[in-house]
Amino acid sequence: MRAAVYRAFGGPEVVRVEELPKPAPKAGEVLVRVRASTVSVGDYRMRTRDLPKGLGFFGPLTIGIFAPRKKILGMDFAGIVEAVGEGAARFKPGDEVMGLTGMKFGGHAEYVSLAETEAMVLKPEGWSFEDAVALVFGGHTVAECIRRVPIKPGDEVLVNGASGAVGTAAVQAAKHFGAVVTGVTSGGNAELVRSLGADRVIDYTAEDFTKNGKQYDVIFECVGNAPFERVEGSLKPGGALLLVISDLKGMLRAGRNSRKSGKRVMAISFKPRPEHVAFEVELAEAGAMRAVIDRTYDLDQVAEAHRHVEGGRKRGNVVLRLAGA
Numbered sequence: 001m002r003a004a005v006y007r008a009f010g011g012p013e014v015v016r017v018e019e020l021p022k023p024a025p026k027a028g029e030v031l032v033r034v035r036a037s038t039v040s041v042g043d044y045r046m047r048t049r050d051l052p053k054g055l056g057f058f059g060p061l062t063i064g065i066f067a068p069r070k071k072i073l074g075m076d077f078a079g080i081v082e083a084v085g086e087g088a089a090r091f092k093p094g095d096e097v098m099g100l101t102g103m104k105f106g107g108h109a110e111y112v113s114l115a116e117t118e119a120m121v122l123k124p125e126g127w128s129f130e131d132a133v134a135l136v137f138g139g140h141t142v143a144e145c146i147r148r149v150p151i152k153p154g155d156e157v158l159v160n161g162a163s164g165a166v167g168t169a170a171v172q173a174a175k176h177f178g179a180v181v182t183g184v185t186s187g188g189n190a191e192l193v194r195s196l197g198a199d200r201v202i203d204y205t206a207e208d209f210t211k212n213g214k215q216y217d218v219i220f221e222c223v224g225n226a227p228f229e230r231v232e233g234s235l236k237p238g239g240a241l242l243l244v245i246s247d248l249k250g251m252l253r254a255g256r257n258s259r260k261s262g263k264r265v266m267a268i269s270f271k272p273r274p275e276h277v278a279f280e281v282e283l284a285e286a287g288a289m290r291a292v293i294d295r296t297y298d299l300d301q302v303a304e305a306h307r308h309v310e311g312g313r314k315r316g317n318v319v320l321r322l323a324g325a
């Protein structure tokens with residue numbers, strides 16, 4: 001099979017297409033012929049070891065010390081079940097599926113084999129593989145946020161980083177649950193964020209959302225520049241700060257900050273769950289969430305895709321198309 005492989009940490013050029021043996025499904029596994037994946041910030045972080053402050057010490061243990069432990073990146077996939085291992089009964093060959101490999105990675109290859117209990121569901125008929133996969137990474141993260149802090153009709157919700165993969169999903173999900181949504185983005189992305197349902201958009205290049213006196217029930221922090229210390233005053237009493245991204249200090253202080261302030265501070269973890277993928281499918285089928293695709297690249301252009309993601313300015317998702325898609 002062809003796969004995007006990186007054997008050393010570094011710039012986008014370290015990712016190269018190689019021919020590797022096709023995996024065989026082990027007992028309880030499903031072999032998926034991948035048609036599309038995304039190049040996400042997660043892939044960027046693994047390739048460069050650019051981790052939030054304080055995590056640099058622990059990172060190498062999972063990412064690799066001298067060389068990458070997982071050679072094939074790609075945290076999500078949409079494709080067709082090619083074969084199933086002994087005892088696997090949830091899916092059958094020919095099923096169209098979508099899901100998240102998460103920290104196991106492996107989505108940037110023509111085939112991935114994963115346990116049938118992993119975060120994978122049937123892809124609705126009529127959806128393209130590209131659209132399906134573009135819902136997974138952000139939608140899954142937001143499902144975890146909403147599991148931790150349900151959004152209620154009338155809640156004032158602010159999404160910092162509203163034009164990214166997670167932000168675009170957060171804006172749409174919050175709107176679906178009846179919130180009044182404010183998206184923070186740069187002016188060039190204001191229209192996109194409005195089109196996803198945001199009631200208000202704050203251009204961070206012109207206004208600091210923490211300085212305008214406005215308070216929110218829930219803040220999704222998807223940028224890395226809005227720790228509790230900066231946004232405490234922007235949370236209503238009892239309000240929640242969902243730290244999709246945070247440095248180690250912010251994570252360790254979450255509990256203490258919550259107890260001290262009476263506001264809820266939560267560091268969001270990334271544990272793949274099938275019900276989270278089902279959640280985004282449900283929202284999309286209800287017309288409440290759409291895939292936001294910035295650019296689509298073929299596997300041979302994988303380094304270029306990485307280069308674009310590395311810029312930190314992608315709008316929604318960058319899709320990687322595998323052969324045959």
Ligand SMILES: NC(=O)c1ccc[n+]([C@@H]2O[C@H](COP(=O)([O-])OP(=O)(O)OC[C@H]3O[C@@H](n4cnc5c(N)ncnc54)[C@H](OP(=O)(O)O)[C@@H]3O)[C@@H](O)[C@H]2O)c1
Pocket residue numbers: 040041042045137141160161162163164165166167184185186187188189204222223224225243244245268269270271312313314315316
């Ligand atoms: N905890 C978890 O489980 C989890 C899961 C997924 C992701 N993450 C983390 O969450 C973060 C967001 O991920 P993502 O995939 O959404 O990233 P992304 O798609 O790369 O986000 C890019 C967006 O960030 C916006 N942005 C950049 N600087 C900004 C600022 N100062 N204020 C507001 N928006 C700004 C950009 O908009 P402009 O071009 O308009 O600036 C761009 O559209 C990453 O750090 C990622 O590692 C964590």
